Structures are given as C-alpha cells and as structure tokens.
Amino acid sequence: GENVEQHPSTLSVQEGDSAVIKCTYSDSASNYFPWYKQELGKRPQLIIDIRSNVGEKKDQRIAVTLNKTAKHFSLHITETQPEDSAVYFCAASKGGTGNQFYFGTGTSLTVIP
Amino acid sequence: GAVVSQHPSRVICKSGTSVKIECRSLDFQATTMFWYRQFPKQSLMLMATSNEGSKATYEQGVEKDKFLINHASLTLSTLTVTSAHPEDSSFYICSARAFSIGEQFFGPGTRLTVL
Numbered sequence: 001g002e003n004v005e006q007h008p009s010t011l012s013v014q015e016g017d018s019a020v021i022k023c024t025y026s027d028s029a030s031n032y033f034p035w036y037k038q039e040l041g042k043r044p045q046l047i048i049d050i051r052s053n054v055g056e057k058k059d060q061r062i063a064v065t066l067n068k069t070a071k072h073f074s075l076h077i078t079e080t081q082p083e084d085s086a087v088y089f090c091a092a093s094k095g096g097t098g099n100q101f102y103f104g105t106g107t108s109l110t111v112i113p
Numbered sequence: 114g115a116v117v118s119q120h121p122s123r124v125i126c127k128s129g130t131s132v133k134i135e136c137r138s139l140d141f142q143a144t145t146m147f148w149y150r151q152f153p154k155q156s157l158m159l160m161a162t163s164n165e166g167s168k169a170t171y172e173q174g175v176e177k178d179k180f181l182i183n184h185a186s187l188t189l190s191t192l193t194v195t196s197a198h199p200e201d202s203s204f205y206i207c208s209a210r211a212f213s214i215g216e217q218f219f220g221p222g223t224r225l226t227v228l
Contacts, residue, residue, distance in 0.1 A: 089157065
C-alpha cells in the first residue's frame with residue numbers, strides 16, 4: 001500500500017517568513033495530493049490540492065509543488081501570519097470515491113508574532 | 114463544497130456502555146465513507162472504510178466486533194463503539210469523497226470520553 005512521510009513534525013517561523021513542509025509517497029499510482037489544515041479540536045480543512053498532471057499550483061500565499069519522478073510534494077506558505085498556526089497534513093490518493101487517503105503524520109506550525 | 118455532519122459532537126459515557134456516532138453527507142450521496150480516529154497531537158488513523166449496502170473494510174489492528182459500522186443509506190454511516198473502555202477515548206472523525214477525484218470532506222468530529 002501507499003506510505004506517506006511528512007517532515008518536519010514541528011516548525012516554528014517568525015511572522016512574515018516562509019514555511020515549507022515536505023511529503024514523500026511510495027505508490028506511483030497515486031494521482032491526487034491534498035493538503036489539510038487542522039486547528040485544535042476542529043475538522044481538517046482542505047487548503048490546496050494538486051493532481052498528478054500538474055507540477056505546481058498556487059493560491060495567494062499558499063503553493064504546492066509536485067515532483068512525480070521523485071515522488072515528493074511540498075507545501076509552501078509565504079508571508080506567514082499567526083493565524084496560519086495549526087497542524088498541516090499532506091495526503092496521497094488514487095482516483096475514485098472509494099479510494100482512501102493516506103495521510104502524513106502532520107506538521108505542527110507555529111507562527112511567532 | 115460538500116457538507117458532512119456528525120453527531121454527537123461530544124459524548125461522555127461510562128465504561129462498558131455502547132456509543133453510536135452518526136455521519137451524514139448532507140448534499141451529496143456517498144457510497145463510501147471513512148472513519149478515522151485521532152489521538153491528541155497525532156495524525157488521522159484510518160479505522161475502516163464504510164461501504165453502502167455491504168460490509169465495512171477494517172484496517173489492520175482495528176477490532177471489527179468492537180467498532181461496528183453500518184452504512185444503511187447513501188447519506189448515512191454509523192460507528193458504534195461497543196463496550197467502551199477508557200482507552201477508547203479519542204476524537205472520531207468521518208469523511209466522504211463527493212467526486213471521483215477530489216478532496217475528502219470531513220465531519221466535525223466526535224469527542225468520546227469514557228469514564
């Protein structure tokens with residue numbers, strides 16, 4: 001099955017700096033890679049996703065890059081703000097509503113004002 | 114986006130009792146729903162895949178007789194924690210995918226505390 005690894009487990013940055021979180025996956029058949037943000041006690045919320053036919057996607061301060069050959073993808077947050085503090089999870093999945101997501105172990109991001 | 118609800122949001126029960134958690138897709142039909150368990154400061158651990166009209170598929174190490182899953186309709190899946198013990202205390206979250214390739218929509222979660 002799929003194995004998703006995520007690094008780092010914790011990350012502290014100064015407000016305004018950039019944050020980068022990296023994930024690797026093992027199954028070359030995976031074709032959908034979402035990133036979720038989870039605040040304490042709340043449900044995970046999708047912040048950005050990328051499909052295997054695209055190498056990069058950007059949405060305002062958030063961007064995701066995908067390297068299919070190396071089987072890794074990364075989340076980039078620029079101009080970080082205190083409200084970006086949360087736990088971020090990457091995931092990998094194949095198409096199909098019945099196919100599960102394989103989640104990374106999470107990164108706890110703290111943005112220091 | 115698609116909406117998934119979960120009920121109850123919080124439950125406290127005595128050891129030995131059973132607790133049922135409901136997961137509903139409000140504006141789409143979900144032939145498959147997923148049940149996760151999450152311990153504090155840890156990742157989402159998939160417990161089982163709930164299939165409408167058939168048996169759930171459990172992940173290795175998850176006791177199917179303890180965590181009963183029923184997916185009676187295209188919009189409702191239930192997880193029953195039977196004979197709950199304090200070690201079952203956790204945050205349980207369900208989810209579903211509305212489209213063949215796309216995000217998984219999560220319910221708000223249920224905080225279970227077993228005394």
